[in-house]
Amino acid sequence: MAGHKQSIAYSTPIVTWIRQEIEAGHFVADQKLPSEAQLQERFGVSRSVVREALSQLKSEGLVHSQQGKGVFVNARGERRMFSLDMSGATLGDLTSLEHVIELLVAIEVAAAKHAAERHTAADLKKIRKALIGMEYAIACDQLGDEEDYAFHQAIVDATHNPHFITLNEYLEQHVRRLIRQARSHTAQYHQDLIEDVQAEHQAIIQAIEQRDPEAAAAAAERHLRNAAERLRTYIKA
Template identity: 60%
Template sequence: MTVAQKTPKRAVATAEQPRQSVTAAIVDWLNRQIETEQLKPGDKLPSESALQAQFSVGRSAVREALSQLKSEGIVTAEQGRGVFVNAPAARQALRLPGASLDDSESLAHILELLATFESAAARYAALRRTPDDLKHIKRALVGMEYAVLNDELGEEEDFAFHQAIVEATKNPHFKALNDYLEQHARRLIRQARSNTAKNYAELIQDVQNEHQAIFAAIEAGNAEAASEAAETHLRNAAKRLNMYVQV
């Protein structure tokens, strides 16, 4: 019997739970299925609709879970066919341990890694960016401006901004690592920011000001200033994160 034919187990999370919690539940369940060989290399994962029904969630939570597994090389998506389990040899060796907002030491370690990565990415982006790269970064920056003006967090625009900077490095390894860090590091910052948006709405503008400083340095081709602006942004993000989690 193929995986697609198996009857899904009972849901282990409910729609009332935060999306990140549900996403983690989906990832954990799929990982267990793979580790216990209920899902073997080459097997097709349950469809998005089947996972939605099983966990009583929307499509975005399922896609986020699948994206995390893809970023770790555990599964591969084939257009028009579905998502399949990779052989162990194809999986990424780098896997960060799970972190939560109440684990201060783990969060500090992840933020150190992210600050180092963001600083280096901004530096190379300043040296290698093309006019098209600048357009993409600027577009995301403007999108965040509109989000701030409308009292929104602009999470998608924030993702696009950082992704556009990494694209401008012209380094495929930076791109691969960025996908991984997006799932395991930046999401925690966004989760904390979202949880306390009403309490710290004024800090959203601080985030935007820091993004503008990064863009200005990249646009000017000033690698040192871009690196410093990115590192400052992450240092401040760490301070804000402490404020978010204490609420």
């Protein structure tokens, strides 16, 4: 979690600069922002920091991404169309936790179902690559939270639905930090559960690969329900 917080801190100058450029009219509606590489060079930061900044701007409704093309400025009327107040949500807040799980189940179950129906060979390769990255991180005693996000993002990308993709990016900024906390607890105190988590991920991939939308939806829901149960275990402990 320290690394994620550091990323947010380092991304602040990028967010501030782009926000000011938009407000000043230097970046206008539908204009493409500088590339990730250009922002890295301008601010002297890593790729993950740039992505954190862009994720925050997307969550504010200031910009949107077009797959394979880049990030573009939203028209004024399209900004701040959706928001979630998660500022006070913690692992100890059981009500907030239940609400978060309900939301994630609804979205990820649907995403897994559509991914099973619509995925391409390239999509499947991307999903598997993310899972392998997670396994490698775990083997190296790392948290694997970035790889975990890449796994779920790859499934959402496989829906080929831009609204799912944008919403998932928003949730990554505002909601998934609770899930990251759970993953941190898993890595630190419950090594025996890591294999269970990876098995759940494998079940999702297998169903998507077999183009079985119902099995994919069931596997995704089972994974999130189990994640919720693991969260409750940590809270009680």
